[in-house]
Amino acid sequence: MEDKEKLEGQQTGRREFLSCLGSALACSAAAAAAGAITTGTVATTAAEAAVTEVPPNPAIPGYDWTQHQWAFGVDATKCIGCLRCVEACKKENNVPQDAHHFRTWVERYVTLEGEETARVDSQADPVNIAASGSESEYRFADRYRDAKVELAFFVPKLCNHCTHPACVQVCPTGATYKTEDGVVVIDHTYCIGCQYCVQACPYGARYFNEETGVTDKCTWCYHRITKGLQPACVEVCPVGARIFGDRNDKQSAISQFIQNNRVSVLKPETGNAPNVFYIGIDKDVS
C-alpha cells in the first residue's frame, strides 16, 4: 500500500534540491559557526511547515489533487464500539496485528455514578484483549456490568490530518508531508525511522513499524479515496459514525456534517488545526 503513497513528484523536488546542495552546505556551516542553529529553526512556525516543499500532482490516473479537500467527521453519538473499523483498517493497510500498532482505534468513556471523571479504555486495554482472547481480535469487555453507569459513549480516533501538522514540521527529511488535497502521508522509501514525528504528534496517531523500520499512520486510505472509494473504516461502519468526503463539494456528506452540526476538534490548543471533526464528545475526551 505504501508504494501507492510514494508520489513521483517528490523525486523532482529532490533533484532540484541537490543542485542547491553546495550553497546549503555553506549556509549550514555558517549558521553553526554563528551559534544560530536554533534560531533558524525557531523562526519557522508550524503553519509555515505545512506549506513547504509540496510535490506536484501525483501520477494517479484521472485524479487531480488540486480539485479536492478531504475531511473526516466522527459522530460519537452513533458509534456502538463494534470495532469493525479497527479490524478493517488493520487488514486494508497491513497494520501489525498486535495491541501496540493502530491507524485507528476506538475509546470508551464511562462515567460511573458518584465519579467526577470518566474511566477510559480502548480495545488495546489488557482487560479487553483478555475478553477477545487475542490481540488481533477486537472487543470491549463487559467490565461495567455490575457498576452503576451514569454516562457512556465511544469515540473513534485516527490521524487528524492537521492543517498545521506537528509531525510534518519535525520530520528531518521531508519523508512525511501534506498533500494538496489535505492528507498527511509518509514516503516509506525515504523515511529514516527516527520517530521524531511519533513524538511530535499530540494525538498518538503515529506508530513505528519495527518490521519495516519506518513510521506509519492513517492516510484516510489514500489509495482508495483517490479512486473515488471511501476509507475502509468508513466503508465498514454499520451505523454511519464515520463520515468522509470532499469539503470542496458543498453537498458532500462531510460538508453537510460540518455545516449542520456544532463540531469540535481534539486538542485545539496545540494549534495543529485538525481536520477530523467530532460531534457528541465531552470534556473528558482529549
Add this chain to the structure above:
Amino acid sequence: METLVHSAPFTGYVYPNETMIPWTILIVVYPYLTGLVAGAFTISSLYQVFGFQQLRPVAHFALLVSLCCMVVVPIPLLLHLGHPERAFNAMITPHTTSAFAIFAYAAAFYVILLILETWFVFRPQIVQTAKTTKGPLGWVYRVATLGSDDLSEKALSYDKKWLFALAIIGIPGAHGLHGYVGFVFGSLKSREWWSSDLMPVIFLFSAIISGTALVIVLYVVSCRLRKVPVDLACLKVMAYSLWGFMMFTLLLEGLEFASMVYRGREGIDVIMSFVKGPLLVPFFILQFGIGSVLPLAVITFFIWRGTSGPTLVVAITTSACLVLLAVLMMRYNVVIGGQEIAKTGKGLLAYRPPIFAREGLFVAGCVLVLPFVLLSILVRFLPPWHEAESALAKGMPSVIAH
C-alpha cells in the same frame, strides 16, 4: 531471533500506540555525550580563549576528551534509526522546518572544528615526533603533519592565531550544538514534561557541569596512572567552575519544575503522581539528592575548610563522579520520563530497557565506554600532558609554551 516488540506496561489510559516507547536508552546516551563534549570544550576554552593559566595542565587533554566524545555522538543515533543507511537523507534533503534536520551539518561542522583545533594544538608535537620516530608509526606522524613541518617562531604564532579563532568559534559551536539538543526536546508541544523554554538552557548548563566533572575524573585518574602529582591549583579551578555552574543548573531545574507545577495545566495531576511515584528514586534521590546536593555540599565544605592535599583530591573527584551520575540521571529522567507520561494526560507508562537488544542496556553501555577507549589510544598518539609539552618546549621557541 530478537524480539521486535518491547511494549511498556501502563496504568490509567494511554493511547494504544504509546505503549511502544519511541526513544529508548540510546537517546539518553546521545544528549549525555553531546553534553560531555560541550563541557570538556568549555574547560579547554577557559584556557585557550579566556587565559585561565591554572587550567593549562588539562586544557589540551580536555580538547581530546571533547573530540573523542564527539566522534561517538552519531553512533547512538544511527543505532536508533529504523533505516540507518538512509541517515544521509537528512543531509541531502534537510527539511528546513525540522529541529533535527540541521543536526548532521552541525555535528559534522563541529567534528571538523575539533579535529582542526586538535591538529593546531598538537602540530609542534606531531612535527617533532615525526622527525624522531622511525618505522610505520613515524610514517603516521609524518602524514599527520600534512606537510606542514615549519616550527619557526613566525609559523607558531600563526598557529596561535588560528587556535584562538577556532576556540572562539568553538564556544558557540559546542554550546549551540548542545543547546540545540535541548531545543529538540523543549520545542515539542506534545509532551508537557519536555515543552519548556528553559529546556535548552538547562541542557546547556548540565552539559557544562558534566563535561567539567568528566575532565576532573579523567585528569585525576590519568595522574594516578602516570604516577604524577595532581595539580591542585588546576583541580581547584575546575571544582570552582563545577560549583558555580551547578548552582545555576540546580536553580534553573528548580525554576522549570516550579513553573510547570504552578501553571498546573491539564494533565498536571498525572505528572505529580509520576513525580511522587516512579520518579521519586531516579529524580529526587539520584539526580537531585545524591547527584547534585551532596557533591555541592561536599565541595562547599572542603573549600570552606581550606582543605588541601589528597583529601581535597578525593573529595572533588568523588563529587565529580556523583555529578556525572546526576547528569546521566537528568538525561534519563527527561528523555524517558517525558515518554512515560502519556499524551492522554490520563496514564503512565513504565519503560523497561531490554539488556541484549539493539537498543538495550548493553549496547548503550558500550557506546558510553567507546569514547574512553578512543581517548586511551589518542593520548598515546598525542600526549596532552603538561610535562610532555614542557619537555618539548625546551628545544623549541618560547611561544610553544603558551
